[in-house]
Amino acid sequence: MTPNRRAEDLNLAAEAILLAVKLGGVRAAVGAYWMLRIAALSLRFDPPISGLPQILTPDASAEWALQQIPLTRERAIAESEIRRGEYLNASEGFYAPVGGEVTLTGEVAFSGLQDVELILSAIPWVSSHIKDKEIEGEIRSWLEIQGDL
Incomplete structure (x- = not known):
């Protein structure tokens, strides 16, 4: 694969995302998550691929990912404490039966906290390459x- 083709493919991936x-x-x-990946x-x-879109630089991908975080840090910690309490106080009905069938009714919802955790799991992939001090901070x-989540 030629470097130009790589740049085109990566550009297409970024545009699709x-x-x-x-x-x-x-x-x-x-x-x-995928943009960071x-x-x-x-x-x-x-050698580095030339002609990559700006969004695929470490700074731009991290900045865009940070903008997608749906909660503030304070709210993420609060949501985590609520979730922890729900798990600690859950009855047997809260958990899926072991070895049994699980039926999901309706649409599966993802919490804002899960979205925060997904983005934070991917940030380290580019964080050591960040040049902008504000984004780095x-x-x-x-x-x-x-670790508190």
């Missing part, structure tokens, strides 16, 4: 509370 998020085809957190992948090429602030 942005469009899927914009149209609501995927949750913003899933888009952020593609940005991290592009860093692995030596925001990432550091999120990663500092990750």
Whole structure:
């Protein structure tokens, strides 16, 4: 595969992610996860691929991913404490039966906290390559509370 073809493929991937998020085809957190994954992948090429879209730079992909986080840090911690309490106080009916059939009724909903956790799981893939101090500080602030979630 030629370097130009790689750049075209990565550009197409970034465009598809942005469009899927914009149209609501995927949750913003899933888009952020994949954008960070593609940005991290592009860093692995030596020599670096020229002609990549701006969104696939570490700074731009991280900044965009941070914008997709649906909760504030304070709200994420509060939601985590609520979830922890629900798990600790749950009755047997809360859990799926072991070895039994599980039937999901209705649409499966993902919480804002799950979206925060998904994005934070991918941020480290590019965080060591961040040049912008403001983005780096925001990432550091999120990663500092990750253990509390």
